[in-house]
Amino acid sequence: xxxxxxxxxxxxxxxxxxxxxxxxxxxxxxxxxxxxxxxxxxxxxxxxxxxxxxxxxxxxxxxxxxxxxxxxxxxxxxxxxxxxxxxxxxxxxxxxxxxxxxxxxxxxxxxxxxxxxxxxxxxxxxxxxxxxxxxxxxxxxxxxxxxxxxxxxxxxxxxxxxxxxxxxxxxxxxxxxxxxxxxxxxxxxxxxxxxxxxxxxxxxxxxxxxxxxxxxxxxxxxxxxxxxxxxxxxxxxxxxxxxxxxxxxxxxxxxxxxxxxxxxxxxxxxxxxxxxxxxxxxxxxxxxxxxxxxxxxxxxxxxxxxxxxxxxxxxxxxxxxxxxxxxxxxxxxxxxxxxxxxxxxxxxxxxxxxxxxxxxxxxxxxxxxxxxxxxxxxxxx
Amino acid sequence: xxxxxxxxxxxxxxxxxxxxxxxxxxxxxxxxxxxxxxxxxxxxxxxxxxxxxxxxxxxxxxxxxxxxxxxxxxxxxxxxxxxxxxxxxxxxxxxxxxxxxxxxxxxxxxxxxxxxxxxxxxxxxxxxxxxxxxxxxxxxxxxxxxxxxxxxxxxxxxxxxxxxxxxxxxxxxxxxxxxxxxxxxxxxxxxxxxxxxxxxxxxxxxxxxxxxxxxxxxxxxxxxxxxxxxxxxxxxxxxxxxxxxxxxxxxxxxxxxxxxxxxxxxxxxxxxxxxxxxxxxxxxxxxxxxxxxxxxxxxxxxxxxxxxxxxxxxxxxxxxxxxxxxxxxxxxxxxxxxxxxxxxxxxxxxxxxxxxxxxxxxxxxxxxxx
Numbered sequence: 232x233x234x235x236x237x238x239x240x241x242x243x244x245x246x247x248x249x250x251x252x253x254x255x256x257x258x259x260x261x262x263x264x265x266x267x268x269x270x271x272x273x274x275x276x277x278x279x280x281x282x283x284x285x286x287x288x289x290x291x292x293x294x295x296x297x298x299x300x301x302x303x304x305x306x307x308x309x310x311x312x313x314x315x316x317x318x319x320x321x322x323x324x325x326x327x328x329x330x331x332x333x334x335x336x337x338x339x340x341x342x343x344x345x346x347x348x349x350x351x352x353x354x355x356x357x358x359x360x361x362x363x364x365x366x367x368x369x370x371x372x373x374x375x376x377x378x379x380x381x382x383x384x385x386x387x388x389x390x391x392x393x394x395x396x397x398x399x400x401x402x403x404x405x406x407x408x409x410x411x412x413x414x415x416x417x418x419x420x421x422x423x424x425x426x427x428x429x430x431x432x433x434x435x436x437x438x439x440x441x442x443x444x445x446x447x448x449x450x451x452x453x454x455x456x457x458x459x460x461x462x463x464x465x466x467x468x469x470x471x472x473x474x475x476x477x478x479x480x481x482x483x484x485x486x487x488x489x490x491x492x493x494x495x496x497x498x499x500x501x502x503x504x505x506x507x508x509x510x511x512x513x514x515x516x517x518x519x520x521x522x523x524x525x526x527x528x529x530x531x532x533x534x535x536x537x538x539x540x541x542x543x544x545x546x547x548x549x550x551x552x553x554x555x556x557x558x559x560x561x562x563x564x565x566x567x568x569x570x571x572x573x574x575x576x577x578x579x580x581x582x583x584x585x586x587x588x589x590x591x592x593x594x595x596x597x598x599x600x601x602x603x604x605x606x607x608x609x610x611x612x
Numbered sequence: 613x614x615x616x617x618x619x620x621x622x623x624x625x626x627x628x629x630x631x632x633x634x635x636x637x638x639x640x641x642x643x644x645x646x647x648x649x650x651x652x653x654x655x656x657x658x659x660x661x662x663x664x665x666x667x668x669x670x671x672x673x674x675x676x677x678x679x680x681x682x683x684x685x686x687x688x689x690x691x692x693x694x695x696x697x698x699x700x701x702x703x704x705x706x707x708x709x710x711x712x713x714x715x716x717x718x719x720x721x722x723x724x725x726x727x728x729x730x731x732x733x734x735x736x737x738x739x740x741x742x743x744x745x746x747x748x749x750x751x752x753x754x755x756x757x758x759x760x761x762x763x764x765x766x767x768x769x770x771x772x773x774x775x776x777x778x779x780x781x782x783x784x785x786x787x788x789x790x791x792x793x794x795x796x797x798x799x800x801x802x803x804x805x806x807x808x809x810x811x812x813x814x815x816x817x818x819x820x821x822x823x824x825x826x827x828x829x830x831x832x833x834x835x836x837x838x839x840x841x842x843x844x845x846x847x848x849x850x851x852x853x854x855x856x857x858x859x860x861x862x863x864x865x866x867x868x869x870x871x872x873x874x875x876x877x878x879x880x881x882x883x884x885x886x887x888x889x890x891x892x893x894x895x896x897x898x899x900x901x902x903x904x905x906x907x908x909x910x911x912x913x914x915x916x917x918x919x920x921x922x923x924x925x926x927x928x929x930x931x932x933x934x935x936x937x938x939x940x941x942x943x944x945x946x947x948x949x950x951x952x953x954x955x956x957x958x959x960x961x962x963x964x965x966x967x968x969x970x971x972x973x974x975x976x977x978x979x980x981x982x
Contacts, residue, residue, distance in 0.1 A: 274701040275645055324893055331831050334644040338824035342874020345734060349868035441711055448704030452697045488719045493712035500709040507696050515694060
């Protein structure tokens, strides 16, 4: 199926429409709420929660015998929440650092979940909770009910986040200040973590345990590059998540055997790479351009001062020198720098590779020397 | 116990010990989550190497996967060095992308690749003894045992040969650099070791539970000792113990061996977390409680000394008055007085009047002068 057919089906085919809608909703929920995790240096908490949710799914099934997605998601949320509290407790009570606590909870909870699920599979009633579905996600089998669960849990999580907006903002940027205002920051931490747990578990059935990490981290990390405002960042992060969700769903519908979850993650990765390179001010391309520009500026100023110093040794302050004499001082591409100086009206080309400072050039050189003196450079005075 | 069961347990123990050794340094260097990233992204390396050699038991697979592990480390550092994202976010960006490419490649060429992602992620230790090393028609035991033993030996050799370098770069990178030890070189060498171990172990326990075996035993050992050498030994022992206990738990429940091993490693950590004699939660709580009692005794004797012989002594130095003056609950005041009496710090005369003994007076003066 080609891309254009897939795009047409996006409007006409109810299955693809449901899957795209669900992926978009998921992107909004996990992307937007994940922004907080990225800001709080808890990017991998999402990864830990998603792995820690597995025993909750198994236990929910074991206790209720139901495969209703809502029941399983609630079980996942309970286990993910417990796992996060354990991470906090380990970090607070012992000298173990956060990375070890995260890795420990992530892998041990996952192991317990795996043990329980294989235990279930070998039981005579043999109704499996669908391990694969949670490991890799199965977006293609998403039903309207699944989409409704994502939307309603997402709306609830966003409502909580909005209600505690000010407190969460303090928690993310200045928890000490928040505590000094009398806000119970630890309670806010638990609230925000619970919101994050919801953001993670709604995605488990769609993109799976392993790839949920990217759903939380990538949109937030990408959005961070474009803005310094928290509100804008959350909205942008959600929009990136939604875009990648739809794009991944459509792309996976174009070809045989392109699983949706990994396609969504690759779209997110592309968005993140684009943001890291292209975002104004912070992006790598901009940094590179800025660096080039400042390097050129330094070279131009150095050459101007060289010319000024050389001319100062003659009676005539406008005495001309060849670019070769300047190049002997080792300032890189001197002829081009001289052209740039000429373009600014600081030098004049007197023909046959002879360059002299203009009136403006001398004034500029004096200004630079003054600046250096004021700037505290002692040796050039 | 059958022969196969014994072989499975032997493999489990070797895998657990081999994982615990580099795990110690992962935990100490605060790079525990690199094992998460590496163990996931080696899937891509396994798939790519499989396309080339088309054989799941080729040593080239290990090389390819280990290279992907190093690629992951390098990409994470590259992303982090832009200073646009923090290291944890960099990890979260890199490994899902590499993992996704791996999953897509497997799904797309599912016809030609007989690679089961479940097996890569979860492993199946129970099947490990069925792949055997046969040379000239003779059976030399399970292949996994050979591979993991080789990796265990490699880990032991690496850690003993570069013990000083690892220790220095872990605890004082600046000193290490000033002594001419390149932290970058040690870092990449060590990461190569982690990658190789993860690749070797994924076959047996799957890539996610490799993380459990790498992190849980060293984390438990970290709560039990302050010496690096004993932490290494303890980690390996805890790992091996969890492997054996996990095997029998799996046997009991008829469940995944790898999952049970990870569970038991978690239980081992839980025991250390709660009951470590120095750093356990219980020990901490008890120490805090006894410090509170000790402090209260001193408060009591100082209070008594303060009013001793003064006019209001009869009023102040009474059991009934303590809770008002020292803001103790009456029950707590009673308890402290009882303990102080037993230690012969105070005497309780008629009408609840308290009087210091010589010992009590000494303690109060000592507490005041210190």
